[in-house]
Amino acid sequence: MVVTVRLHTILRRQTPEGIVDRLTLDLDPGTTVAAVLEQLGIQLEGESILLVLNGRFVAPEHALADGDELRLVPAISGG
Amino acid sequence: MEPRVWRVDVANKTVTTEEIPPRWERLGGRGLVARILLDEVPPACDALGLSNKLLWAPGLLVGHMLSSCDRISIGGKSPLTGGVKESNAGGSTGLKMARLGIKALILEAERPSEGWWLLHISPQGGRLEPADDLAGLGVYQAASILLERFGARVGLAIIGPGGEMQLAAAGVLNLDKDREPSRINGRGGLGALMGARRLKAVVIDDEGGEKPFLADPSLYAATQKLLTRELMAHPQTAVYRDYGTASLVAMVNGFGGLPTRGFSSGHFENAEKISGETMRDLLLSRGQPSETTHACMPGCTIRCSNRFGDADGNKIVAPLEYETIGLVGSNLGFDSLDTIARLNWEMNDLGLDTIETGAALGVAAQAGHLSLGDFDGVMALLDEIRKGTPLGRVLGNGAATTGRALGVQRVPAVKGQAMPAYDPRAIKGTGVTYATSPQGADHTCGLTVRAKVDHLDPKGQAELSRTTQINMAGYDTLGACLFAGFGFAKAPGSIRDLLNARYGWSVGDDILQELGRETLTLERAFNRLAGFGPQDDRIPEWMTKEPLPPHNSVFDVPDEDLDGLLEW
Numbered sequence: 001m002v003v004t005v006r007l008h009t010i011l012r013r014q015t016p017e018g019i020v021d022r023l024t025l026d027l028d029p030g031t032t033v034a035a036v037l038e039q040l041g042i043q044l045e046g047e048s049i050l051l052v053l054n055g056r057f058v059a060p061e062h063a064l065a066d067g068d069e070l071r072l073v074p075a076i077s078g079g
Numbered sequence: 080m081e082p083r084v085w086r087v088d089v090a091n092k093t094v095t096t097e098e099i100p101p102r103w104e105r106l107g108g109r110g111l112v113a114r115i116l117l118d119e120v121p122p123a124c125d126a127l128g129l130s131n132k133l134l135w136a137p138g139l140l141v142g143h144m145l146s147s148c149d150r151i152s153i154g155g156k157s158p159l160t161g162g163v164k165e166s167n168a169g170g171s172t173g174l175k176m177a178r179l180g181i182k183a184l185i186l187e188a189e190r191p192s193e194g195w196w197l198l199h200i201s202p203q204g205g206r207l208e209p210a211d212d213l214a215g216l217g218v219y220q221a222a223s224i225l226l227e228r229f230g231a232r233v234g235l236a237i238i239g240p241g242g243e244m245q246l247a248a249a250g251v252l253n254l255d256k257d258r259e260p261s262r263i264n265g266r267g268g269l270g271a272l273m274g275a276r277r278l279k280a281v282v283i284d285d286e287g288g289e290k291p292f293l294a295d296p297s298l299y300a301a302t303q304k305l306l307t308r309e310l311m312a313h314p315q316t317a318v319y320r321d322y323g324t325a326s327l328v329a330m331v332n333g334f335g336g337l338p339t340r341g342f343s344s345g346h347f348e349n350a351e352k353i354s355g356e357t358m359r360d361l362l363l364s365r366g367q368p369s370e371t372t373h374a375c376m377p378g379c380t381i382r383c384s385n386r387f388g389d390a391d392g393n394k395i396v397a398p399l400e401y402e403t404i405g406l407v408g409s410n411l412g413f414d415s416l417d418t419i420a421r422l423n424w425e426m427n428d429l430g431l432d433t434i435e436t437g438a439a440l441g442v443a444a445q446a447g448h449l450s451l452g453d454f455d456g457v458m459a460l461l462d463e464i465r466k467g468t469p470l471g472r473v474l475g476n477g478a479a480t481t482g483r484a485l486g487v488q489r490v491p492a493v494k495g496q497a498m499p500a501y502d503p504r505a506i507k508g509t510g511v512t513y514a515t516s517p518q519g520a521d522h523t524c525g526l527t528v529r530a531k532v533d534h535l536d537p538k539g540q541a542e543l544s545r546t547t548q549i550n551m552a553g554y555d556t557l558g559a560c561l562f563a564g565f566g567f568a569k570a571p572g573s574i575r576d577l578l579n580a581r582y583g584w585s586v587g588d589d590i591l592q593e594l595g596r597e598t599l600t601l602e603r604a605f606n607r608l609a610g611f612g613p614q615d616d617r618i619p620e621w622m623t624k625e626p627l628p629p630h631n632s633v634f635d636v637p638d639e640d641l642d643g644l645l646e647w
Contacts (some may be wrong), residue, residue, distance in 0.1 A: 009322045050315050055335045071333045075317045078526035
C-alpha cells in the first residue's frame, strides 16, 4: 500500500537535492503510524508531534490504509 | 519607581497619579482591566461616550525582560462587541510603562475634547501636547515623525486614521524593539476609544525609569534563569523561531479548518504557497532586510516574528503572522505572500485589526463588492476606509456591521467580533471558546488546535475549552505571551516563585488558574450588566447548518455544553 507523509516545519529534511517535505512510502498492509515514525527515525517525545491522518488526529498505534495522507506536525500552541 | 495609578483627561489637560486601591494590587493586565471596568465604567454605557474609559495595564510580571512576559493589556467597553474588552500586545510599551511605575493608566473624560493631542509620559510625570499636525496621518508616518521629535528611545502607542474615525475595527499600535509600529492591540475597536478622546499617540519616555522592585531578587533571578533555559530547550521554540506563527497554515489546512473564500471551505488548495515553510524559504533566499526570526519584545528568547521583504530588498511589513495570512490571504483568495504582506502594511497604516478587516472584506466579497483574489479591488476598498466614505466606514466597523449593511447573513462573528483563522466547524474546541469567551470570537482566549483530540468530535470540547480559557486568562493577567506557556509548563512552580519573589506574596501552585478564574468571573459580570445572556454565547446559526468542506462538518457542540461553562 502507498501512503503519503507530509513533514511539517522542523521535520523537513535538507538533502543534496533540496528540501524534502513530502514522502511517498510503499508499506506493508497494517503498518502503524508508530512504525512509520520509527522507519523515518523520528522520535515521538511526549506532546511534541501531532499525528494527523487524513485531516484527523490519530494515536501512534493506528494502522494505515492505502492512499492515506499522514501529516507529522511539530506541535505549537497557536498563532 | 513606586507603582501608581495614572489618570489622564484630555479635555481638562490633566495627568494625575494616585495610590493603588488595595483590591487592584493583586491583579494586572487583563484581570486588572476587568476589575477597573467593573469598578469605574457603567456596563450599559455608550462605548464611544464620555462614561467609557480606555485602560492600559501591564501584566503582573511585566518590567524585568522576563522572556516573552512584557505584554501590555489595553481595555475598555468595546465599541465592536458592546461588552468587556481586553487586547494585549508585545512590543516595548508594557516594559516602558512598568518602568515608569504605571500599574494602570486610565484615559477618562469629563467633557468632549477638541483638536488632536498626544500624551507624553516620563519619570517627571505626564503632559498633553497638541498633535493636530499628526491628524489624518497613517501609523507609519506618524510614528516616524514622533520618533524624530522625541528621540529613538521612546515607546509609542498610536492610532491610525481608523482610530481617528472611531471605527470599531481600529486598534492601537505599539513599537517593537526595532521601532516598527506594528505590535497591535488589535481586537475589539480599542483604537476607536482613543480616537473618541482625540488622543493620537502616547509617547513613553522611560529614561530614568526603574525596574519594578523585587522582594526576593535571588529567587527571581534563579526562576528567570530556569524559565529561559526551559524555553530555549523546548522543541516548540525551534518551530516558532524558524517558521513563526505561519507554521499554522499547513497545520490548520491539514485539519480542514483554514478559512478559505469567506469561510466557505476549510481547505485552501494553494495553502502550500502561503505556508510558513514557503515563507521561510522565500525570506532566506531574499536575505536582508528579510528575516525569518525576530523578537517583538526586548528579551524574548522565542523570537517568533519576522521581517518580510520583497525580491528587490525592500521591507514590506514586519511581521507577517498566521492570522493575517488566514483572514487576508486564503479567506480572500490570495495565494501570494507578497500580496498579503502589502495588504497587511496598508491595514497597519490605517490602524486596523487585520482579522476584523479581512473578515469584513470577505463579507463584502459575498455581497459582490469585491472579487476574490483581486488585489486592486482590496486596495480600492481600503482606500475607501482611508477616505472615510460611507462604504469605507461600513467596512471599518467590522464584519458584523458589514454583513448588516450589505445584506449578508453568512458572517463569521460572535458577539459582533470576527473569528480568527480557525473555522469552528473543524476545530470545535476553539469554536466553544469563540462562543463562550466574554471577549467574543478570539483565539487568544483559548485555542485548542494543539490538543491531541479529534477536533471534529463535539464531545469533550467544552471541557477542553474551559481549561484553556482559564489558563489563557491567567497568562493574560501575568502579561505573558501564550508561547511562554510551554516554558512555564516545563518549569513547575515558576509562576508561583516569580510572583512571590517580585511582590513578596505567598501564592500557591494554582495561582495561574486562580487568576484566570477571577478574570473570567469579572468579565462575565461586566457583560451580564451590559445585557449579555446565554443567547450571546453561540456560534452563528449558519455555521450549525452549512457543512464545511473537506470534512463537511457543522458546529454541533450542544448548547447545554456551552451554558454555564465559565461558572464555578
